Amino acid sequence: QKEVEQNSGPLSVPEGAIASLNCTYSDRGSQSFFWYRQYSGKSPELIMFIYSNGDKEDGRFTAQLNKASQYVSLLIRDSQPSDSATYLCAVNTRTTYSGGGADGLTFGKGTHLIIQP
């Protein structure tokens, strides 16, 4: 069974510092990787996705992918108290059924991030 592992935390980071969130996955054939942010009591919202090895930047967020090590990370620069949330890592899965297949995601359990003012 495909697995996605994250440290549950809490990860405590001072305001203005860089928060580093890590994720490992078991399926070497995985091609697509996603980061979602989930505030307490709310639903997950997509932050960014990455397909290729290396870094992908979007504003204060940088996703890093190393397929050889089966490792994905999310860096948040200039952390703000509003970044305090649970961050979910997700990896693509392909489910086959009679007549075809469908794309889905396997989610990690999330890392709880706290930005201290």
Added chain:
Amino acid sequence: DVKVTQSSRYLVKRTGEKVFLECVQDMDHENMFWYRQDPGLGLRLIYFSYDVKMKEKGDIPEGYSVSREKKERFSLILESASTNQTSMYLCASSFLETQYFGPGTRLLVL
């Protein structure tokens, strides 16, 4: 913007009741999903649908059924609600692999 809506934000039901949770998406997505989320257990897939009237079991389908009569609507049915089905229920729809979530329904079964 993708919009996924769920029929209720909060719901309180009695043990043994039949419960309907509805999800609607406005982006013509093929795939739709139902998850439940519990503390310490993360997101667990209950059912998904890849086309109208088509469905596949996820990891925890027991005690649940689904219906997809129209492309935009995916319903989750608890045939006879039990207290262990108290949870946050999340619907998602996807374009290729990217999933977009609705606001969630917090269900309490007494």
